[in-house]
Structure formats: structure tokens, C-alpha cells
Amino acid sequence: xxxxxxxxxxILTLKGGDNEEFILEESLVLQSELLKxxxxxxxxxxxxxxxxxxxxxxxxxxxxxxxxxxxPSNKEEFKNFEKEFVNVVLEELLDxxxxxxxxxxxxxxxFCCQAVADRIKDKSVEAVRKIFRIESDFTPEEESEFRKExxxxxxxxxxxxxx
Amino acid sequence: MVLLHTNRKKKRRxxxxxxxxxxxxxxxxxxxxxxDLPANVVDIILKDVPFNELARTSVLSKKWRFFWTTHPxxxxxxxxxxxxxxxxxxxxxxxxxxxxxxxxxxxxxIDKFVLDVSTIDIDEWDLDHWLLxxxxxxxxELTLDNSNQDPYTLPLCIFDCSSTFTFLSISxxxxxxxNPNKVFSNLLELHLKFINFLAxxxxxxxxxxxxxxxxxxxxxxxxFFAPKVENLxxxxxxxxxxxxxxxxxxxxxxxxxxxxxLEEDYADGRFITWSxxxxxxxxxxxxxxxxxxxxxxxxxxxxxxxxxxxxxxxHVRLGLQLFDIDLVSGALSxxxxxxxxxxxxxQALPNRxxxxxxxxxxxxxxxxxxxxxxxxxxxxELKDFEGTQSEFIFLNLMLWKCPSLSQxxxxxxxxIDEADKWRFFALLLQSYRASSTVQILLLP
Numbered sequence: 001x002x003x004x005x006x007x008x009x010x011i012l013t014l015k016g017g018d019n020e021e022f023i024l025e026e027s028l029v030l031q032s033e034l035l036k037x038x039x040x041x042x043x044x045x046x047x048x049x050x051x052x053x054x055x056x057x058x059x060x061x062x063x064x065x066x067x068x069x070x071x072p073s074n075k076e077e078f079k080n081f082e083k084e085f086v087n088v089v090l091e092e093l094l095d096x097x098x099x100x101x102x103x104x105x106x107x108x109x110x111f112c113c114q115a116v117a118d119r120i121k122d123k124s125v126e127a128v129r130k131i132f133r134i135e136s137d138f139t140p141e142e143e144s145e146f147r148k149e150x151x152x153x154x155x156x157x158x159x160x161x162x163x
Numbered sequence: 164m165v166l167l168h169t170n171r172k173k174k175r176r177x178x179x180x181x182x183x184x185x186x187x188x189x190x191x192x193x194x195x196x197x198x199d200l201p202a203n204v205v206d207i208i209l210k211d212v213p214f215n216e217l218a219r220t221s222v223l224s225k226k227w228r229f230f231w232t233t234h235p236x237x238x239x240x241x242x243x244x245x246x247x248x249x250x251x252x253x254x255x256x257x258x259x260x261x262x263x264x265x266x267x268x269x270x271x272x273i274d275k276f277v278l279d280v281s282t283i284d285i286d287e288w289d290l291d292h293w294l295l296x297x298x299x300x301x302x303x304e305l306t307l308d309n310s311n312q313d314p315y316t317l318p319l320c321i322f323d324c325s326s327t328f329t330f331l332s333i334s335x336x337x338x339x340x341x342n343p344n345k346v347f348s349n350l351l352e353l354h355l356k357f358i359n360f361l362a363x364x365x366x367x368x369x370x371x372x373x374x375x376x377x378x379x380x381x382x383x384x385x386x387f388f389a390p391k392v393e394n395l396x397x398x399x400x401x402x403x404x405x406x407x408x409x410x411x412x413x414x415x416x417x418x419x420x421x422x423x424x425l426e427e428d429y430a431d432g433r434f435i436t437w438s439x440x441x442x443x444x445x446x447x448x449x450x451x452x453x454x455x456x457x458x459x460x461x462x463x464x465x466x467x468x469x470x471x472x473x474x475x476x477x478h479v480r481l482g483l484q485l486f487d488i489d490l491v492s493g494a495l496s497x498x499x500x501x502x503x504x505x506x507x508x509x510q511a512l513p514n515r516x517x518x519x520x521x522x523x524x525x526x527x528x529x530x531x532x533x534x535x536x537x538x539x540x541x542x543x544e545l546k547d548f549e550g551t552q553s554e555f556i557f558l559n560l561m562l563w564k565c566p567s568l569s570q571x572x573x574x575x576x577x578x579i580d581e582a583d584k585w586r587f588f589a590l591l592l593q594s595y596r597a598s599s600t601v602q603i604l605l606l607p
Binding site: 071090091094097098101109110113114116117121122125128129131132133134135136137138143146150 | 196197199200204209210219220222223224225
């Protein structure tokens with residue numbers, strides 16, 4: 001497919017998992033190592049991303065736009081934007097993180113992962129289990145032994161709200 | 164890590180229906196959320212988790228039992244040791260015993276090793292062994308904080324593995340590289356803290372991008388081959404010399420913080436001049452200099468423009484005595500020499516001795532002070548605004564000469580009189596502005 005251009009700017013279409021299309025400037029997607037390689041090597045103008053939900057893609061494109069506008073004078077504003085960006089329910093944050101990992105947007109990946117890490121920081125084992133829906137498959141005997149051996153592992157914040 | 168992937172499919176739960184037949188229920192909500200994540204993502208999520216928190220994952224479930232033993236990061240920071248100390252029953256354990264056990268149980272590679280021994284007593288002998296162990300395991304990022312202790316001599320294994328490191332942060336160590344020199348061929352970041360350099364050392368780091376010195380002595384002994392250094396930070400370090408900057412012709416962002424008590428290290432009152440600095444580092448796009456640093460640059464006959472070639476500076480942040488003619492004319496010449504300047508941040512220093520400001524006022528009031536408009540300048544900030552006339556004229560000048568200015572931020576100092584503050588602000592709002600869209604804000 002030939003790449004379409006309007007004026008100087010190259011335009012690219014991204015197709016989300018539910019076939020929704022997003023039209024954006026090619027320069028924006030160069031922040032993604034994966035898309036950059038696709039665009040540079042194969043000269044495509046439309047890229048299907050079936051594994052990424054449109055809702056997630058909307059968020060990521062929003063980030064790419066903001067990041068492209070980043071200058072020394074709006075650093076503060078960008079930081080606030082980043083903070084809000086990861087201020088979503090855990091499910092959504094994990095979706096974004098996985099998609100960002102797939103797209104290889106390195107700075108954002110580290111940031112999202114840190115945001116996930118912050119959600120479980122200082123949490124008790126029970127809370128982390130609930131947050132990540134990890135089912136303990138230890139026998140009650142094993143569990144009580146761990147508690148005796150390493151009581152400190154079971155301390156921490158019991159709050160298991162996932163947002 | 165393999166453990167994490169054994170359970171990637173939706174969890175099937177066996178149940179028994181009302182006729183006693185076994186059925187399998189699939190419940191979306193029962194998917195363990197973290198098992199769905201790619202292994203590298205889990206590693207990044209837990210990358211900066213201190214060891215005490217990482218160890219807790221071992222009681223989450225069977226799958227997690229030995230996760231930590233394959234996790235590529237071991238972070239034994241101050242937090243970790245404090246945690247051990249606070250847990251009753253563990254206090255009598257010797258710390259070196261615990262570190263031994265952790266390293267002994269770890270299998271697989273160690274990419275990142277953080278060890279903060281600033282609060283614990285350990286043998287140098289042990290430290291040598293741990294470092295040997297992690298370097299054998301291919302450690303790429305190493306942080307060793309030995310502050311508050313006797314200086315520790317870095318073992319040879321650090322230099323033997325020099326080509327493996329991508330990140331090194333070393334504090335309070337003796338730095339004696341062997342001869343012949345080893346090349347840090349993959350090193351991207353180097354942070355050195357509390358180190359006295361006693362002799363000349365060559366440091367060969369062809370990819371190094373970020374270099375930081377904090378409270379180091381005699382860094383001019385270091386001869387770098389590091390042509391790619393872009394970010395250079397010098398905090399508190401003694402005896403800077405011109406020759407040091409010759410090592411870094413491509414530096415883009417330069418931070419220098421010199422505190423007052425180190426000023427006397429510079430007998431002739433300077434270590435480099437603006438002209439020399441801009442000539443040696445022609446690619447600078449950002450600088451952040453403390454007031455003392457600016458003073459130690461100030462003494463020269465200031466030309467109208469520093470170089471025949473304009474500087475690449477986009478972001479300038481200076482601590483500045485706006486009442487001192489040498490410093491003000493130096494800063495103004497820098498501004499004039501930087502046609503790409505977009506952000507200018509000045510921290511004003513108080514005129515405690517009541518130095519005469521006539522010279523400065525005359526200089527700033529001269530129409531030729533800024534003869535060309537500063538086309539690119541968008542943001543001007545004045546911190547610790549004292550409400551003096553020289554500050555006011557300086558701000559006026561910026562409003563007058565910056566057609567693209569979008570924001571001017573004024574942050575008053577604590578000592579300023581409330582009434583004065585508002586009077587100056589009101590006056591400033593009436594000043595002539597070259598930019599029709601500029602916002603002038605008085606912020607705390």
C-alpha cells in the first residue's frame with residue numbers, strides 16, 4: 001500500500017482490536033520501536049493491531065501526542081498528565097502496560113510498570129493476592145509455617161482496592 | 164521465570180453438578196492478572212522493589228515460591244537493612260550472613276545489584292566476595308553505597324568486568340584502576356560520590372552518556388575518553404579545572420553546583436570563563452549553574468557575543484546576583500549569544516551588603532544592552548524575587564525584547580515586603596510587552 005501524504009506530513013492508520021481506525025501523523029508513532037520499524041522498512045500506511053483494544057489505543061495515542069509536544073517549558077504540565085494517565089483502574093493499567101510493551105515504547109513502559117509497582121508497594125500478602133487475583137495454593141499447614149518462619153512477610157497494608 | 168508461564172491459560176475449575184457429574188467452569192474473573200503479563204514486564208514492575216518486598220512474593224502462591232531466586236534484580240538498600248533490623252529475632256543475625264544466604268540461593272543471572280552498606284558493619288573481605296559473585300553472574304547495573312564507612316578499595320573484578328557494565332554508581336570508594344586500562348565499552352551511566360582521586364587515571368568509556376560527580380575531590384586527575392557524554396553534573400566537587408571540560412566536547416546538559424564553602428579552592432577566583440566554556444562545549448543546549456559557579460565564571464572582559472558561532476543553548480538556569488555588574492553583563496552576553504534560548508530561569512541572590520547597583524542599572528537601561536529581539540524565548544522565571552530595581556528593569560527588558568514570550572513567572576523571596584511585592588507586580592503589568600499573549604504570574 002502506498003503511503004498517503006497530506007502536504008508534508010505523512011499520515012498513518014492504526015487499526016485497533018475492534019477494527020476501529022485511528023488516523024494520525026506518522027511522526028507520532030516513531031516513538032514506538034515496533035511501529036517505527038514497520039513504517040521504515042515496509043512503508044505501510046495502515047497497521048492492524050488486533051491484540052490492542054481500541055480503548056487502550058486511544059490512551060496510548062493521547063500519550064504519544066502529549067509526549068511529542070513536550071518542551072522544557074511544559075515539563076510540569078506533562079508530569080501532571082503522566083500522573084493522570086496512569087490513574088485508571090488496574091485492569092486498564094495492565095492492558096496499557098502490555099500494549100506499550102508490545103509496541104516497544106520504552107520510556108512509557110518503565111513509567112507504567114512503576115505505576116503498577118506503586119499499587120502493590122507496602123501491601124500485605126493478602127492484599128497483593130487480591131489485587132492480582134492470585135490464588136494461594138498452599139495448604140493451611142504450609143501457610144501457617146510461613147507465617148511462623150517469616151512473620152514480616154505477612155505484614156503491610158491490608159488495603160486491597162485496585163485503583 | 165518459567166514458573167510464571169505455566170499457568171497462562173484461563174484457569175479451569177473443577178466442580179460437581181447436581182447430578183454428581185464433574186463439570187469444568189471457566190471464570191474470566193479468576194484469571195490471575197499477573198500471569199497474563201509477559202515475563203519482561205513482570206521483571207520491570209519488580210525492578211526497583213527492595214529485596215524485603217521481593218522476598219514477600221514467595222508466600223503468595225506456589226508459583227511465586229521461588230520467583231525471587233530468578234529475578235534479575237537484587238536490591239539490598241538502606242530500607243532492606245532497616246527492615247531486618249526492626250524485625251525482632253533477626254537483629255542478632257549478622258548482615259553478612261543474610262547477604263551470603265541471599266546470593267547463595269539466587270539462580271540465574273543478576274542484571275542489577277544494589278548494595279547500601281552505609282548503615283551496617285561488614286568486612287571488606289565479604290564485600291570483595293559479593294562483588295566478585297555478582298560480576299561473575301553478569302551484573303550490568305551496579306550500585307554500591309559505602310558512605311559513612313571507611314573508604315573501600317574497589318576490587319579488581321570491577322575492572323575485569325568493565326565491559327559488562329551499563330550503569331555504575333559508586334560512593335566512598337578508592338578508585339584504583341589497574342594498568343593497562345580496561346575499557347568500559349558499554350557503560351552508559353556513571354555516578355561517582357565521595358571519592359578522592361589521588362592520581363591520574365584514564366577512563367575509557369566510549370558510549371558513556373551520563374556522568375555525575377558528587378562531593379569528589381580532584382576530579383581533574385581523571386582523563387576521560389568519553390566523547391558521547393551528553394549529561395554532565397558536578398555537585399559540590401572540588402578543584403574544577405578548564406582542562407576537565409576538554410574531555411567532554413559533546414556535552415549537551417551541564418549542571419554545576421559549587422557551594423559557598425568551596426569557593427576558596429579557586430585561588431584566582433575562577434576555573435573557566437564563559438567564552439572558554441562555550442568554545443570547549445559548543446553543543447550545550449542546557450545549563451544549570453549555582454550562584455558560586457556563575458561567580459567563578461564571571462571574571463573576564465565580557466564581549467558583546469561570546470563566540471563567533473552562536474551557542475546552541477535552549478535552556479539556561481542561573482543563580483545570579485542581579486546587582487553585580489560583572490555577573491549581569493556575563494549573563495546578558497550569554498543570552499545575546501544564544502539565539503535558540505527558549506527557557507530562562509534566574510534565581511536572584513539578595514544584595515545583603517547593599518552593593519551599589521548604579522552600574523547595573525546603567526548597563527540594563529542602555530538600549531544596546533539587548534540589541535536583537537530574543538525571538539525564541541518563551542519562558543522567563545525569576546526565583547527569590549527581592550523587589551529591587553535591577554530585577555525590575557531586567558524583567559522589563561525581557562518583556563520588551565521577547566516577542567514569543569508566553570509566560571513570565573515571578574516567585575518572590577520570603578523576606579519581601581507584601582506591599583512592595585504587589586506594587587512591583589502592578590508596575591510590571593503596565594510595562595511594554597513585545598508579545599501580545601504573555602501571561603505574567605506571581606507565584607509562591
